[in-house]
Amino acid sequence: MTGTRLGILTGAAGHIGRATVDKFAANGWSLVITDVSDAVEEVARNAAREHGTTVIGVQADIAREDDAVRVAAVAANSGQPMTFLGLIAGINHEAAPVDQIDMDIWDRVFSINLRANVLMMKHCVTLLRQSGGGAIATTSSWWGRAAHPYFSAYCASKAGVIALTQSAAGELAPEIRVNSVAPGNVGTPMHFDALEVEARERNISLKEMQEIEWAKIPLGRPAEPTEIAAAFHFLASPESSYLTGAVLDVNGGCGFY
Numbered sequence: 404m405t406g407t408r409l410g411i412l413t414g415a416a417g418h419i420g421r422a423t424v425d426k427f428a429a430n431g432w433s434l435v436i437t438d439v440s441d442a443v444e445e446v447a448r449n450a451a452r453e454h455g456t457t458v459i460g461v462q463a464d465i466a467r468e469d470d471a472v473r474v475a476a477v478a479a480n481s482g483q484p485m486t487f488l489g490l491i492a493g494i495n496h497e498a499a500p501v502d503q504i505d506m507d508i509w510d511r512v513f514s515i516n517l518r519a520n521v522l523m524m525k526h527c528v529t530l531l532r533q534s535g536g537g538a539i540a541t542t543s544s545w546w547g548r549a550a551h552p553y554f555s556a557y558c559a560s561k562a563g564v565i566a567l568t569q570s571a572a573g574e575l576a577p578e579i580r581v582n583s584v585a586p587g588n589v590g591t592p593m594h595f596d597a598l599e600v601e602a603r604e605r606n607i608s609l610k611e612m613q614e615i616e617w618a619k620i621p622l623g624r625p626a627e628p629t630e631i632a633a634a635f636h637f638l639a640s641p642e643s644s645y646l647t648g649a650v651l652d653v654n655g656g657c658g659f660y
């Protein structure tokens with residue numbers, strides 16, 4: 404391992420995940436990165452080549468306990484003290500009213516957005532303690548603070564992530580700080596797919612829907628994934644040493660005005 408600090412990042416082949424891998428690797432972190440997609444191995448190779456640090460890619464479905472154990476074991480076997488767990492993996496779902504929701508989809512959303520985060524905490528806390536402490540950051544959402552019609556499973560799961568973060572923060576202090584990053588709209592397919600669904604519901608164009616949605620954001624635009632990555636890096640660093648149980652809204656001010 405070449406970096407001076409070791410972190411695990413989940414959802415690392417996704418849009419926010421890739422930007423976060425880059426941010427940490429550029430700042431000298433060694434990383435174990437994981438995703439259910441096999442693209443994670445290429446993300447690891449590219450980040451290692453570009454930034455000259457150790458980045459190990461592990462394809463895993465972290466909603467399964469044996470896979471969560473396997474990812475934690477890779478970090479344990481690296482021989483380097485682990486000081487950060489960044490829980491970024493998550494999924495959204497097709498729009499559906501509560502009286503028509505498919506319960507298999509409901510269970511799948513909860514399994515990835517909530518259960519996987521519990522599993523990763525469960526199997527990484529010992530490693531963080533063995534390192535003398537560290538930080539965990541979950542990914543919630545503005546939609547976990549103020550829910551949105553037709554996306555009940557996603558919104559409820561993200562509200563659950565906030566409660567999980569606060570429970571874990573109370574349990575693991577003072578050795579381990581636990582905080583959440585709550586993005587609003589991020590310029591990724593997850594955001595544009597949701598816009599497209601709502602445009603169809605309202606029978607308007609995507610451009611019109613975009614204008615309506617972005618007008619609600621005081622900063623007038625969705626975030627770049629790098630702007631979310633910067634929040635994870637802050638929560639992993641000593642710069643955030645007095646933050647635990649916090650939800651960091653990185654949303655351009657949406658919902659507050």
Ligand SMILES: NC(=O)c1ccc[n+]([C@@H]2O[C@H](COP(=O)([O-])OP(=O)(O)OC[C@H]3O[C@@H](n4cnc5c(N)ncnc54)[C@H](O)[C@@H]3O)[C@@H](O)[C@H]2O)c1
Nearest residue numbers: 414416417418419438439464465492493586589591593594
């Ligand atoms: N994009 C947005 O507008 C937005 C807004 C608020 C919150 N978020 C949250 O940010 C996080 C990242 O979003 P994104 O836009 O980068 O999405 P994305 O779809 O690009 O990335 C999510 C990644 O998680 C991985 N993943 C899904 N299930 C998994 C599993 N069982 N095991 C391991 N990996 C799994 C996917 O393969 C994917 O690479 C998610 O938790 C999402 O809910 C996104």
